[in-house]
Amino acid sequence: MPPPTQHSQRPVSKVSPFRVMSVMERAAELEKQGRNIVHMEVGEPDFSTASPIIEAGKQALDKGLTQYTPAAGIPELRDCLVAHYSERYSVDIARERIFITPGASGGLTLLANLLLAPGEGVLLGDPAYPCVRNFIHLMSAQPQLIPVTMEQNFQPTIEQLEQHCKENTRGLWLASPNNPTGTILERPLLQAVSDWTQQKNLHLLVDEIYHGLHYVDDLPSVLEFDQSSFVVNSFSKYFGMTGWRLGWIVVPEEFVSTANSLAQNLYISASSIAQYAALAAFSSEARVIFEERRRAFLERKEFLSKALKEIGFLFSDNIQGAFYIYANISKFSNDSEHFCQQMLEEHGVAITPGTDFGEYECNNFVRFAFTTDFQSLELGVERLRKALQPG
Amino acid sequence: MPPPTQHSQRPVSKVSPFRVMSVMERAAELEKQGRNIVHMEVGEPDFSTASPIIEAGKQALDKGLTQYTPAAGIPELRDCLVAHYSERYSVDIARERIFITPGASGGLTLLANLLLAPGEGVLLGDPAYPCVRNFIHLMSAQPQLIPVTMEQNFQPTIEQLEQHCKENTRGLWLASPNNPTGTILERPLLQAVSDWTQQKNLHLLVDEIYHGLHYVDDLPSVLEFDQSSFVVNSFSKYFGMTGWRLGWIVVPEEFVSTANSLAQNLYISASSIAQYAALAAFSSEARVIFEERRRAFLERKEFLSKALKEIGFLFSDNIQGAFYIYANISKFSNDSEHFCQQMLEEHGVAITPGTDFGEYECNNFVRFAFTTDFQSLELGVERLRKALQPG
Numbered sequence: 030m031p032p033p034t035q036h037s038q039r040p041v042s043k044v045s046p047f048r049v050m051s052v053m054e055r056a057a058e059l060e061k062q063g064r065n066i067v068h069m070e071v072g073e074p075d076f077s078t079a080s081p082i083i084e085a086g087k088q089a090l091d092k093g094l095t096q097y098t099p100a101a102g103i104p105e106l107r108d109c110l111v112a113h114y115s116e117r118y119s120v121d122i123a124r125e126r127i128f129i130t131p132g133a134s135g136g137l138t139l140l141a142n143l144l145l146a147p148g149e150g151v152l153l154g155d156p157a158y159p160c161v162r163n164f165i166h167l168m169s170a171q172p173q174l175i176p177v178t179m180e181q182n183f184q185p186t187i188e189q190l191e192q193h194c195k196e197n198t199r200g201l202w203l204a205s206p207n208n209p210t211g212t213i214l215e216r217p218l219l220q221a222v223s224d225w226t227q228q229k230n231l232h233l234l235v236d237e238i239y240h241g242l243h244y245v246d247d248l249p250s251v252l253e254f255d256q257s258s259f260v261v262n263s264f265s266k267y268f269g270m271t272g273w274r275l276g277w278i279v280v281p282e283e284f285v286s287t288a289n290s291l292a293q294n295l296y297i298s299a300s301s302i303a304q305y306a307a308l309a310a311f312s313s314e315a316r317v318i319f320e321e322r323r324r325a326f327l328e329r330k331e332f333l334s335k336a337l338k339e340i341g342f343l344f345s346d347n348i349q350g351a352f353y354i355y356a357n358i359s360k361f362s363n364d365s366e367h368f369c370q371q372m373l374e375e376h377g378v379a380i381t382p383g384t385d386f387g388e389y390e391c392n393n394f395v396r397f398a399f400t401t402d403f404q405s406l407e408l409g410v411e412r413l414r415k416a417l418q419p420g
Numbered sequence: 421m422p423p424p425t426q427h428s429q430r431p432v433s434k435v436s437p438f439r440v441m442s443v444m445e446r447a448a449e450l451e452k453q454g455r456n457i458v459h460m461e462v463g464e465p466d467f468s469t470a471s472p473i474i475e476a477g478k479q480a481l482d483k484g485l486t487q488y489t490p491a492a493g494i495p496e497l498r499d500c501l502v503a504h505y506s507e508r509y510s511v512d513i514a515r516e517r518i519f520i521t522p523g524a525s526g527g528l529t530l531l532a533n534l535l536l537a538p539g540e541g542v543l544l545g546d547p548a549y550p551c552v553r554n555f556i557h558l559m560s561a562q563p564q565l566i567p568v569t570m571e572q573n574f575q576p577t578i579e580q581l582e583q584h585c586k587e588n589t590r591g592l593w594l595a596s597p598n599n600p601t602g603t604i605l606e607r608p609l610l611q612a613v614s615d616w617t618q619q620k621n622l623h624l625l626v627d628e629i630y631h632g633l634h635y636v637d638d639l640p641s642v643l644e645f646d647q648s649s650f651v652v653n654s655f656s657k658y659f660g661m662t663g664w665r666l667g668w669i670v671v672p673e674e675f676v677s678t679a680n681s682l683a684q685n686l687y688i689s690a691s692s693i694a695q696y697a698a699l700a701a702f703s704s705e706a707r708v709i710f711e712e713r714r715r716a717f718l719e720r721k722e723f724l725s726k727a728l729k730e731i732g733f734l735f736s737d738n739i740q741g742a743f744y745i746y747a748n749i750s751k752f753s754n755d756s757e758h759f760c761q762q763m764l765e766e767h768g769v770a771i772t773p774g775t776d777f778g779e780y781e782c783n784n785f786v787r788f789a790f791t792t793d794f795q796s797l798e799l800g801v802e803r804l805r806k807a808l809q810p811g
Contacts, residue, residue, distance in 0.1 A: 039537045040559075046681040050491075077484035086693070087478045093468035095663040100441075131522050131665060134687045138529065146430045147538045147560050163685045168431075169538050169560060272486040272692030274522060274665075290437040294554045296525045300691050301663030302477070 043166035047159055048385040052369060056379040067409035069397045070379040072208065073271050074352070079310075079318040082270065086306035094305050100292035102129025102277070103304050109311045110277060118250045125285050128292055131299045133238050133263035133276040137164050139291050140259055140278060144232055145170040150198040154185055156355065156386030156394070158208045158236065165202075173198060176389035179345050179357070183210035187221050194229065201226050204236035205251075206243060206350025209386050209396040213349040216249050223255040234259040238276070241267025241319065243350035244327050257281045264303075266351075267319055268310045273303035326352050329399040329406055336410040337397065340417050354397040355383070357390075361417055365392045376416040378409050434557035438550055439776040443760060447770040458800035460788045461770040463599065464662050465743070470701075470709040473661065477697035485696050491683035493520025493668070494695050500702045501668060509641045516676050519683055522690045524629050524654035524667040528555050530682050531650055531669060535623055536561040541589040545576050547746065547777035547785070549599045549627065556593075564589060567780035570736050570748070574601035578612050585620065592617050595627035596642075597634060597741025600777050600787040604740040607640050614646040625650040629667070632658025632710065634741035635718050648672045655694075657742075658710055659701045664694035717743050720790040720797055727801040728788065731808050745788040746774070748781075752808055756783045767807045769800050 049070050056066045077083075101107065107127045114122045130136035137160065145151070147169035153161060155174035162172040175185045175193050185193075190201065201222070205214035214222065214235070226233040235251040237260055251258045263276035276299075280288045292298075309315055330348055337344070343357035362368040365382035372378045383394030399406060440461050447457045468474075492498065498518045505513045521527035528551065536542070538560035544552060546565035553563040566576045566584045576584075581592065594613070596605035605613065605626070617624040626642040628651055642649045654667035667690075671679045683689075700706055721739055728735070733747035753759040756773035763769045774785030790797060 041534055041678060041682065044678075044681050044685055046677075047684050050684060073488055078486040083481045083484070083486075086481050090474045090477050090481075093474070095469040095474070095661065097464055097662050131526075132688060134685075135522070138686060142558050143432055160685045167533050167685075270486065271488050272689070274687070274689070274691045286437075287432060287435075290435050291432065293438050293441060294435055294525075294551045294558075295529060296523060296665070298663070298665070300665045300694065302693065303691065 040167050040169050044163045045159070048366070049381040052373065052379050052381060055373060059373070059377070065377055066373070067378050067405050067412065068401050069399070069406075069409055070381045071398055071400050072353075073400055074266065074269050074322070075400050075402060076269050076322055078269050078273070079315050081309040081312050081315045081318075082268075082306050085309035086302055089302050089305035094301050096301060098298040098301050098304060100289055100298055101125075102127070102299060103301075106304050106307055109308060113311065114250070114252065118253050120250070120252050122252060122279060123282070126279050126282060128278050128280065128288055129299045129304055130276045130278055130292075131296050132265065132274040133236070133261050134160070135274070135296055135299065136261040136276045136278040137161070139288060139295055140234060140261060141165065141168050142291055142295065143280070143284060143288055144200060144234070144259070148197060150195055152185075152190060152193055152198060152201040154183065154203060154207065155389040156183070156209055156383065156391065158204060159385050161202055161236070171197065174387060174389070182215075182345070182347060183207060183212045183355070184214055184218060187225055190222070190225055198231060200232035200234060202234040202236070205248070206239040208239070208351055209353045209381070209383075210355045211348040211351045211353050212345070213243065213245065213248055214251075216247060219249055219251060220254055223251060223258065227255070227257065232259060233257070234261065236261050238263040239266050239351040242323060242326060242352060244330065245349045248350065252279060264307055264310065267323070268307070269319070269322065270303065270307065270310070273300065273306065275299055275303040275307055326399065329403065330354075332403070333397065333399050333406055333410070337413075340410075340414055352399050354399070355394055356397060357393055358395055359393045363392055365395050369395055372413070372416065376412045378412050431558050431560050435554045436550070439757070440772040443764060443770050443772060446764060450764070450768070456768055457764070458769045458796050458803065459792050460790070460797075460800055461772045462789055462791050463744075464791055465657065465660050465713070466791050466793060467660050467713055469660050469664070470706050472700040472703050472706040472709075473659075473697050476700035477693055480693050480696035485692050487692060489689040489692050489695060491680055491689050492516075493518070493690060494692075497695050497698055500699060504702065505641070505643065509644050511641070511643050513643060513670060514673070517670050517673060519669050519671065519679055520690045520695055521667045521669055521683075522687050523656065523665040524627070524652050525551070526665070526687055526690065527652040527667045527669040528552070530679060530686055531625060531652060532556065532559050533682055533686065534671070534675060534679055535591060535625070535650070539588060541586055543576075543581060543584055543589060543592040545574065545594060545598065546780045547574070547600055547774065547782065549595060550776050552593055552627070562588065565778060565780070573606075573736070573738065574598060574603045574746070575605055575609060578616055581613070581616055585622075589622060591623035591625060593625040593627070595629075596639070597630040599630070599742055600744045600746045600772070600774075602739040602742045602744050602746065603736070604634065604636065604639055605642075607638060610640055610642060611645055614642060614649065618646070618648065623650060624648070625652065627652050629654040630657050630742040633714060633717060633743060635721065636740045639741065643670060655698050655701065658714070659698070660710070660713065661694065661698065661701070664691065664697065666690055666694040666698055717790065720794060721745075723794070724788065724790050724797055724801070728804075731801070731805055743790050745790070746785055747788060748784050749786055750784045754783055756786050760786060763804070763807065767803045769803050
């Protein structure tokens with residue numbers, strides 16, 4: 030069968046591959062050729078899953094817990110999250126509002142299907158995590174990008190929301206902390222955004238997958254303000270469980286029943302083994318490991334910020350969470366893809382071009398991930414210094 | 421936020437929950453009250469995952485293989501499937517055409533997004549697996565149901581395909597063996613169906629997730645005939661890995677690149693642990709266990725068929741695969757939901773009403789699953805006999 034004739038009109042035609050994947054593939058090729066590459070492109074913690082979770086996974090296997098679970102997840106794990114919201118954010122979330130998903134990806138798939146119809150619009154910050162745009166495209170809906178600058182902490186203002194809201198706008202999807210910028214929705218802005226969406230009768234979805242990996246004292250969840258909002262979260266980042274594919278979402282009470290039907294249809298259940306293993310993520314033993322790792326990320330951030338500033342990259346001093354530095358390269362280039370290619374091919378440093386994350390000024394930005402060990406970061410910095418401060 | 425105002429026009433409004441889930445939930449309630457229930461409703465093998473796979477999973481955990489994998493899956497597992505197609509079906513499939521997915525559900529999500537646009541139609545048999553209709557609805561596309569009867573082995577004829585094909589029809593999605601009917605696309609029909617879709621320039625998707633669990637000598641894969649077709653398969657049924665959430669799809673060469681972008685966006689990768697564990701599914705040790713289990717299913721089928729016939733259920737003698745008997749109940753009732761409710765509440769036997777699987781004659785049919793041990797099947801049959809052959 031030939032590909033469909035009207036390809037350009039199909040939702041899938043609007044989905045672009047991640048450019049970071051091409052960087053990773055090319056880096057792997059160079060490594061095969063014997064080159065040493067410093068990996069600052071990957072959005073995945075370099076730490077393996079913490080041992081208490083590994084052990085709990087093995088125990089689940091020994092017990093033969095290899096069947097489907099309820100579509101919304103095992104009650105024990107949902108109860109851990111109820112306690113998590115209570116302890117950490119002082120907010121009561123009924124268990125039935127929490128759905129365990131196959132990664133945050135599974136959660137976003139469910140929420141896109143729950144909330145969108147063809148022709149509708151969703152407001153997004155630009156830059157943002159590229160999948161989010163693509164999930165909207167796949168529903169034949171329309172991402173409505175709001176350019177956000179470093180000066181405004183890469184988060185939209187209420188004035189901008191007003192300006193960009195159109196007749197077909199149905200919702201606002203934000204991330205706190207944001208990938209690639211590392212900035213959060215601070216408490217007053219989050220409150221204002223929540224008020225604004227409620228007043229406009231739009232849905233508000235907040236990606237909180239980097240919660241826990243933050244370097245500020247106050248990182249509020251939108252659920253502290255707004256029980257009508259939607260949250261997507263993950264066991265991948267702070268809890269270090271990427272390859273297990275486990276996340277969760279929180280939906281308002283009135284969406285519970287429909288979300289349950291969607292979960293049954295879209296994925297039946299998340300991995301049983303991952304779910305039983307994740308129970309150990311709430312042990313004090315695991316918490317100690319997560320907090321150690323958070324401190325390691327903080328140290329890397331401090332080191333890398335200082336070094337990149339000295340080389341001439343421009344970025345905010347206010348990296349509030351996640352493990353990225355989104356840096357302006359205009360001192361060196363106005364073509365981020367070419368710049369990244371050059372750094373990789375000629376200098377052995379893999380970084381991600383801004384073109385992965387949106388349209389606004391994307392050719393003037395690159396994303397550094399500090400998801401590699403200190404020694405590699407030092408080597409990477411040395412190579413960048415040689416490349417960009419010759420003589 | 422109130423639910424969207426035009427709810428009836430949203431794709432999600434067309435998605436219904438599985439009725440089998442309500443049966444399961446009600447059965448669990450009754451069990452909590454102390455009742456004994458025979459489970460003939462569940463579409464999941466009662467066997468735990470085979471020990472070689474369990475051990476391989478534990479080894480993967482010990483090795484810390486807990487990171488994302490390539491979106492298409494680990495090369496080793498894709499190579500096992502290349503060998504599987506070669507050995508079992510004598511067909512060469514290039515590794516790049518095989519994508520490891522988070523369950524068959526993840527595969528269907530990917531294929532629906534790959535192949536469909538709003539307003540397009542897809543031909544389906546009725547009855548069929550309920551999710552398939554829902555995946556089509558979620559793309560704002562239209563399931564075009566073809567009523568199929570027991571007399572035609574519950575598979576469509578070419579004449580019916582001609583009749584039901586409309587201007588907006590883009591594809592034909594079939595299952596072999598089919599859930600709930602257990603019938604396969606026999607070689608001549610599969611060839612004819614493939615010829616017909618190619619001649620009409622429609623895509624052909626075949627659900628082959630029950631391959632391996634078949635009771636006939638010849639169960640062809642569509643890939644033996646047609647390299648332009650799409651296949652969805654799973655490690656859940658024959659390989660007994662339901663809770664791990666692992667499946668695969670095969671796409672034509674020209675769709676590889678787009679499928680890869682979709683995999684990256686929709687789920688990043690399938691579970692790394694499940695993928696490494698599944699390598700052991702291709703060991704001779706595991707194969708012996710799977711074949712024992714297949715024989716157990718065959719024995720259950722023989723027993724249950726004979727017993728249900730004696731009670732007065734009507735169904736085909738030709739149950740070719742899967743673990744279901746789709747039985748006509750018109751001797752007892754013309755309301756399958758009420759009949760199932762009665763069997764559960766009054767007689768402690770959980771079965772699934774035909775209304776889960778389509779529209780055609782669905783009130784005259786129920787699905788029995790022989791996914792429970794022999795002793796329970798005997799008890800279930802005894803209860804049904806008492807209920808339906810009184811005196």
